[in-house]
Amino acid sequence: MFSKDAQKEPKVIGFLIVPEFSMMAFTSSIEPLRAANRLSGRTLYFWKVLSLDGETVYASNGVGVTADAALTEKPALDTLVVCAGLQANAYSTPPLLGILRDYARTGATLGSVCTGSHLLARAGLLDGHRCTIHWEDVEGFAENFPDLDITATLFEIDRNRYTCSGGTAPLDMMIFGIAADHGRELAINVAEQLLHNFVRVPHDTQRMPIKHRTGLNQPKLLAAIAHMEAYIETPLSIGNIADATQVSARQLERLFRVKLGKTPTRYYLEIRLNRAKLLLMQTTMPIIQVAVATGFTSASHFSKAYKELFGQSPSAERELSLVLAPSQAS
Template sequence: MLSFACAIEPLRLANRMSGQPLYDWTLTSETGAPVACSNGVAFAVDSDLPVLGRDDVALVCGGIDVQAATTKPLLNWLRREARRGLTIGGLCTGAYVLARAGLLDGKRATIHWENQDGFEEDFTDVALTHSVFVIDGNRLSTAGGTSSIDLMLKLIADDYGDDLANAVADQLIYSSIRTDGDSQRLSIPTRIGVRHPKLGQVIRQMESNLEDPISPAQLAQEAGMSTRQLERLFRRYLKRSPKRHYMELRLSKARNLLMQTDMSVINVALACGFASPSHFSKCYRAQYGTTPYRERGTQGAAPTAEAARPE
């Protein structure tokens, strides 16, 4: 709902601040039926999937369990509109739908950080970034949440100038406009609540090497300390060992892959640095209280897709 509202409101405010109907939008769903967000709020829509005008922009807004909502009629509609040269974008997990339709092949794109592990495994022809939003030709994508605001402010600025975009941002009380060069996640020091350069360096190394884990000795060497110093550093600031922290990062990625892809449990284990499926299953159960095989039955309800179009 947040991604959706943050896409619509800047357009409404652009009309209000300019005193002109610069943009209009139509809400659509696959069947024309109302659309419910994951928080239970439902929206009436204007139509089912329409034939759009040549200058329209189609935006697909996705949420939890987007795979289940990515239907054949929706994919066919997107491919048809893409063949006609339309600009098409994905808000939050809507980028998954575009990728499934083949509309992001050879393109740069982004998606919510929680979905990036599965996206990278499924769509190797897409240049996935960690940016807040991406504009690559006539393909748009956002990371979700408030990043829809940043994308819309960029489009408004391109269409009608920075002054109008800044006026819209002021109305939204949005004081820090982000660009496509900004990362969607908080910095490592902010996330862990510790500003220690060597600790941040080691964690960054861990996060970048989940499939082929680096030994504590090598991590310590690259950070310019002994293994014992590394151990003390993690115990002091994170109340756990480097090995335990590394394991939690790998298991978190494994959980994302299990929930978001059709990869076999064995392949998920390998992608997260576990050579033995039995060891993977044992570690997973210890962390999450269930086995990898049972985890796939706990996915959330499917979202819906909507399309918005500026005039």
């Protein structure tokens, strides 16, 4: 899986870390490879940590990781995995994107974890491939790259492109790859070594079921919330949601008040506003487009509701996200 040559040992994998990368996704990518080497008694995988300039890079948790080499040196690799996190778009500089394209031209496998998909997409390397990204970024990613085939799965393997949602999902992707390269037995042993007792497969969804996210156990209420999450841009009426969940509007109102302490209308509004916040922070969509994408027909209503929930206007949120974002090199 990690090389065009199935018999090659060791397969050489480069991990490109960009500032504010996700430490969890990075370590979850490397540890299965280390365990595979240890348990097999052979060097099946060799990895190099790369940064654009070869210098130390700091993760989003503030921990610095020393690079083995600079990406600009273009070391020989079978696979290059882009590890990103917060503000990934800010690091899509022409030199970095150009080198990614160079590796693609040589036939190297290209992958990403967490928000690294942004950089592969900016380089045009996900065109015609299924891909995924962390669930929090899916909406913004789809707005920025409307022609891509984007899923909300844990990871996607489409020919020589591997994209992974992040968090602990790289564990699953790497174990899947070890199984493809060296068989199921070694992969299972790696999972057990890492106390990863339930190995997920590519088509598993990223987010917890609503039941686990909310702590609720009322089927009608869970169904109502699922309908709300599915209809953000074109919100349903509470009456329509009640009909779809086969309860009366009055019963639905009572369920929300008793279990969640708020009306269904308020709960639905907060779902939409939280989606709007992600779009404001992760895309360059005009604010009026963000409003429309989250079901508001009036800019003034959107601004008032947003400020009431978050304590600042949509325009202030956008300005803050721009201030916090590192400047892009030209």
